[in-house]
Amino acid sequence: MTLTVTRRTRLSTAWLILLVPIVLLLIAAPWWAGRADLRLMGEIALYMSLAVLWNLLAGYAGLVSVGQQAYVGFGGYLFFALTMLAGLHPYAALPLVVLAGAVISAPVAVLIFRLRGAYFAIGTWVVAEVFRLSFAQISSLGGGSGTSLSPDIVRSLADGRDAREAVAWWLALGAAALVIGAVVWLLRSRQGVALTAIRDNELAARSLGIDIWRTKFTVYVVVSGLTALIGALIFLQKLRISPDAAFSANDWTAFVIFIVVIGGIGTLEGPILGTLVFFALRETLADLGTFYLIALGAVAIIIMLFAPRGLWGFLRDRWGLELFPLSRRVSGLAKKEA
Amino acid sequence: MDWLNALLQGTLLGGLYALFAAGLSLIFGVMRLVNIAHGDLIVLSAYIALSFGVSLGLNPLAALLLVVPTMALIGYALQRLILNRTMGEDILPPLLVTFGLSVILQNALLMGYSADPQNLQAGAIETASVNLGPLAVGVMPVMVFVTAIGVIAALQWMFYHTALGRAFRATSDRQDVAQLMGLNRAHVFGLAMALSLAVTALAGVFLGIRTAFDPAAGGARLIFGFEAVIIGGLGNLWGTLAGGVILGVAQTLGAKIDPGYQILAGHIVFLIILALRPRGLFPRIDG
Numbered sequence: 001m002t003l004t005v006t007r008r009t010r011l012s013t014a015w016l017i018l019l020v021p022i023v024l025l026l027i028a029a030p031w032w033a034g035r036a037d038l039r040l041m042g043e044i045a046l047y048m049s050l051a052v053l054w055n056l057l058a059g060y061a062g063l064v065s066v067g068q069q070a071y072v073g074f075g076g077y078l079f080f081a082l083t084m085l086a087g088l089h090p091y092a093a094l095p096l097v098v099l100a101g102a103v104i105s106a107p108v109a110v111l112i113f114r115l116r117g118a119y120f121a122i123g124t125w126v127v128a129e130v131f132r133l134s135f136a137q138i139s140s141l142g143g144g145s146g147t148s149l150s151p152d153i154v155r156s157l158a159d160g161r162d163a164r165e166a167v168a169w170w171l172a173l174g175a176a177a178l179v180i181g182a183v184v185w186l187l188r189s190r191q192g193v194a195l196t197a198i199r200d201n202e203l204a205a206r207s208l209g210i211d212i213w214r215t216k217f218t219v220y221v222v223v224s225g226l227t228a229l230i231g232a233l234i235f236l237q238k239l240r241i242s243p244d245a246a247f248s249a250n251d252w253t254a255f256v257i258f259i260v261v262i263g264g265i266g267t268l269e270g271p272i273l274g275t276l277v278f279f280a281l282r283e284t285l286a287d288l289g290t291f292y293l294i295a296l297g298a299v300a301i302i303i304m305l306f307a308p309r310g311l312w313g314f315l316r317d318r319w320g321l322e323l324f325p326l327s328r329r330v331s332g333l334a335k336k337e338a
Numbered sequence: 339m340d341w342l343n344a345l346l347q348g349t350l351l352g353g354l355y356a357l358f359a360a361g362l363s364l365i366f367g368v369m370r371l372v373n374i375a376h377g378d379l380i381v382l383s384a385y386i387a388l389s390f391g392v393s394l395g396l397n398p399l400a401a402l403l404l405v406v407p408t409m410a411l412i413g414y415a416l417q418r419l420i421l422n423r424t425m426g427e428d429i430l431p432p433l434l435v436t437f438g439l440s441v442i443l444q445n446a447l448l449m450g451y452s453a454d455p456q457n458l459q460a461g462a463i464e465t466a467s468v469n470l471g472p473l474a475v476g477v478m479p480v481m482v483f484v485t486a487i488g489v490i491a492a493l494q495w496m497f498y499h500t501a502l503g504r505a506f507r508a509t510s511d512r513q514d515v516a517q518l519m520g521l522n523r524a525h526v527f528g529l530a531m532a533l534s535l536a537v538t539a540l541a542g543v544f545l546g547i548r549t550a551f552d553p554a555a556g557g558a559r560l561i562f563g564f565e566a567v568i569i570g571g572l573g574n575l576w577g578t579l580a581g582g583v584i585l586g587v588a589q590t591l592g593a594k595i596d597p598g599y600q601i602l603a604g605h606i607v608f609l610i611i612l613a614l615r616p617r618g619l620f621p622r623i624d625g
Contacts, residue, residue: 064433066374111609114616117429118372122564126605129561133602249557254441261434290445297441304434305423
């Protein structure tokens with residue numbers, strides 16, 4: 001009788017097999033979806049990425065940020081600057097955006113990691129405000145009123161409007177795949193084990209010799225770089241950027257937090273499920289306008305009070321479901337007892 | 339002389355920021371709660387004063403007599419009904435619940451009062467000023483500054499010389515032991531939030547008399563209050579006043595250089611102080 005430790009379950013294997021046709025179908029979307037649907041799907045992919053990234057920060061590393069719009073806006077602006085002012089091809093600019101987002105987040109982290117808990121959260125907001133006010137001073141990027149991406153750069157992506165829409169979709173899909181893949185890889189690595197330990201009990205994690213500061217720092221820098229990439233893609237889709245849109249706390253943080261809270265914080269599946277629920281709600285209730293936001297806030301409060309682990313957390317507690325092979329399970333124990 | 343004037347105006351503006359901050363500082367001291375909706379509650383107070391002004395024809399300063407108890411009641415109910423359920427070791431629930439509350443408040447105000455900027459008309463006192471040699475000092479800013487000093491002195495006295503203050507300090511030190519000694523923690527927290535929002539009511543009405551406000555104005559107010567708390571040092575109310583003054587002076591001096599730098603200058607001074615003195619200038623307690 002041997003005990004084996006595995007991360008796979010029958011469900012996760014089935015899910016990974018099922019993922020192959022799903023991804024192929026999504027890649028083929030430009031041939032079966034209309035232009036409006038394609039744009040919506042692109043938006044969903046980008047929001048899903050933001051949600052997965054914020055969840056890694058808040059749900060795993062305990063870094064509750066309400067200022068991730070700093071990196072969304074930074075990524076968007078830097079992408080515009082690199083393509084329009086420095087004349088780089090968009091494909092060359094994107095990796096540089098990731099790198100720059102990571103590099104600028106390092107000194108920010110050193111500074112705001114001095115604040116703890118909720119004060120850390122407001123500190124991140126101050127940083128986002130500093131970014132917004134600073135970019136509003138740059139007159140070559142339109143100052144306070146913003147600027148549009150020049151048509152030459154849009155044309156350099158692909159010939160014809162349909163081809164461009166397809167490219168924008170593939171970039172969004174690719175970014176979502178990159179983000180989810182990177183998070184799965186990180187959580188399965190040594191760092192990920194440390195992170196999960198910190199999530200469950202920071203004091204116990206420290207007593208096991210985990211360098212908490214360094215682990216959190218790594219997560220913050222990686223998340224910031226990838227968030228900047230998503231920001232670049234968001235404004236590549238919108239073709240126009242302004243300080244208020246780029247650094248909007250509502251669009252890039254409030255919605256993302258609601259998505260993660262509703263879906264289930266501290267799980268990888270939560271933000272993915274939450275994004276789908278969020279867009280289903282938005283597409284059906286958006287006509288209600290302001291009231292829709294009030295309802296969203298109320299739903300988030302109710303979930304936090306009565307089911308703080310969200311929709312996925314509820315499913316997971318009930319049936320032990322896990323789609324991605326992340327946590328280790330011991331098999332053989334039950335047989336031994338029998 | 340212009341610079342001296344900017345320095346003076348900035349100092350007086352700091353009084354308003356200290357009022358934004360005092361409520362935040364109070365609830366953090368008693369229950370380690372940071373209320374993300376604090377700024378929106380400041381704006382809510384201004385709107386309540388506006389409604390009293392329209393319906394009862396009250397001057398905003400007279401309306402304070404109604405706004406302060408209204409906000410205190412809202413605070414007590416909010417704490418007992420919602421926030422007490424989130425208090426515990428995990429900082430995430432209170433943070434996210436107050437964040438949700440902030441979004442709800444902003445949008446409810448948007449529905450009720452539209453996005454048009456409003457302001458509170460306090461009459462002649464708004465523009466009255468006194469000449470101090472070559473400098474003109476507004477009566478209203480001085481009143482706000484004196485009120486801030488009064489509020490902080492009163493809170494300080496309450497903390498160290500009254501039974502309520504003793505209850506606050508006891509709960510702050512050890513919640514479970516305070517409970518054993520017969521204090522009802524839920525009630526003490528409710529009173530702390532009531533007091534915090536009573537101060538917020540003052541801040542909101544003074545804000546509304548000083549400048550135009552709209553439903554989205556809360557975020558910046560939260561940030562200014564927060565910066566004043568951190569600059570002054572956690573848990574030190576007089577430090578918070580100093581923090582407010584430093585922030586106010588930084589902003590008016592920044593605006594003197596270029597109007598676009600006003601808010602930015604305040605943030606940068608805050609970040610510099612965070613870099614040099616991470617616990618603030620006059621810290622009392624650990625975060």
